[in-house]
Amino acid sequence: MNLRRIFPPRVVAVWLVIYVALLLLPTVQGITGFPLYNLIFLYLVFFWITQATSWNILSGYSGYFSFGQAAFYGGGMYTTTILGSRYDWDLLPTLPVAALVGAGIAFLTGLLVFRLRKLSGEIFALFTLAVALGIGALVQNWRVLDGGRGIVLGQLDYPDLLGDTTEMLYYLGLTLAVIALLAAYVVQRSRFGAGLFAIRDDEKVAEAIGVPTFRYKMLIFTVSGALAAASGGLHAVQVGFISTDVGFGLRVAVFVILMSVVGGRRHWFGPLLGAVLIQTVTDRMAGAGYAEANQIVLAAVLIAATLFLRGGISARLVERPLPPVLGFVLGFVGTFVAGYPAITAAAWGMAVGLVVLFVPDRFLPQRRSWTRGGSAPGGDGDGSGAGTDDGIEDGHRIEGDEVIEPSDPASPTKETGR
């Protein structure tokens, strides 16, 4: 496996530029003094990207749909809180411990469920839900952990280098999001990822062609749990008052499922798109006092995406990246110049981009002129494989001759399987 194949230089360059720009943002904020809230907002975006990506590498890639995200998120949150508030740990060392706790919970759960051959997808979903609720009930009732009154997490120590709390959350949140996305990216482009996709498409066939299904499922579940828990641990600082409602409620599972389903579960940046989109909408609507309306809209989006948008936004975007991106930029710049705050402008930009995204093909010039290097394989909206912008398109071409496209009927996996 050659590094240049997994990391095509142009892809790396594009994302590095974005990463460096995001790293510099707090400094820019210090100089220009744009509203600090933007940084908090971006932290939340990073947080949701991490959560949704950690969910997706298990549930999107391998097809085992989990309702139990809260078990890992809440586990990590309580680990950091207890270590920080009762044992006076610094923040940074708590995060690896939180990741270990999450990995441990995932490992044990996986050991239980993946041993069962007859376990179908629905049972797995409900089983993970039961585990999350069970751990929540345990924490709620066990004095040693919480006992039902919640815990206030005071200020934790961390290196001064990271600036004030907002900046610290921003930097660490960004770091975790990058780690999660990197993991998702590497997995998707590796043999391991191809194996997971094969498990999702047909586990029996995958096993027959020699995919070590049990080991793969255990590994991805553990990684997913560790990522979710580390991010949950950091989020404890943002939340401040930790209770079982916050840690083990349904909310986290709802959002990660929503973000991944809307963004697209078969691609590493599907959850990223979903997280950015849904966090922006939620922020604008809940901020304006429409929390319930927001929930209704999001639920409707979830239903619509399940019914009509099997590959999520990313699948559609891969086919025609340019018009929606242009739509977004126009919408954003237009509203921003008109004097609205940056996040509102972003929300409008996304609205325009989404509308453009779903304009039927026949109203646009020929599709080929919009994508470089040929159309995506299996291109009728199943969202396998390819990227959105030019750099990633490039990456896809390189990937094409190595990684198996599981949803493509003519893929090698299926042929060997039959």
Added chain:
Amino acid sequence: MTVLLQTLATGVALAGLYSIFAIGLSLGWGLLHTINFAHFSFVLLSAYVTYELSATGGWDPLTTIVVTVPLGALLGLGLQLFVTTFKIDVFGTLIVTFGLFLMFEAGMAMQWSADLRRIPAELNPYFTSALVIGPIRVSMLLAISTVMALVTCLGVWWLLQHTATGRGIRAFVQEPEMAAAFGVNYRSLALVIAGIGGATAGLTGTVLGMYLSLTPTIIEVWIAVVFAVVLLGGLANPIGVMGSAFVIGMVESVTRQFADPALARLAALVVLIIALVFRPEGLFKRLVEEARE
């Protein structure tokens, strides 16, 4: 001795509540391939209707079933039509009805706010009075719901085993093409089952409306335990549902009596996890074994 009998009685009463809650869900999953998360919303909506009619309308809470049962049946029918129209697979129904669940939750939060809503005690004689048999006391409400559960589950059992509808639907689940060839009209039979499932949600809602202080999120507490009953009971098996509800009700009741009451729910979840690990097909057989290709 009295303590033991009392524990048993509480367990049976809880079992009644759980089985009437779970039977609709079990039917939908086993016969219609719909894992209906929105069942919980149907129940809560009916509970709010019971509350509204009796707290502001002055109805006797028990008589509100003439509204809640048809309401539940309509909701069940509507969902079934939706599912067949869009041809949603089992897994899709779980996500779609989860979306519905969230919509209902937000809608009820808008309508009734997040405050606790409870039928005033003077309007709710079933909650305050108790059935006393010798040394044992059971809440009148739970006694009523146990009777309702028995009647409902046995009725459903009879329907599935001894009527043309039941035979048709079982045949279809087992062997769709063959059943269709013999003239089984799945769509209309499925509507019957969906309507019955919805009606049980309405009934459950009325009972819970009398039993609980309602908030839009209160129903979340019930999700795990009800799914536990459904999974352990064997899908679409009314007798199995009663059996597994009894097991879980007893576990809770014993935990409450002899250990920490707060641990009761946890104990039920532990039972579910243990049972799924050792008997993933449930404690009871599902009513209809699907043909495997």
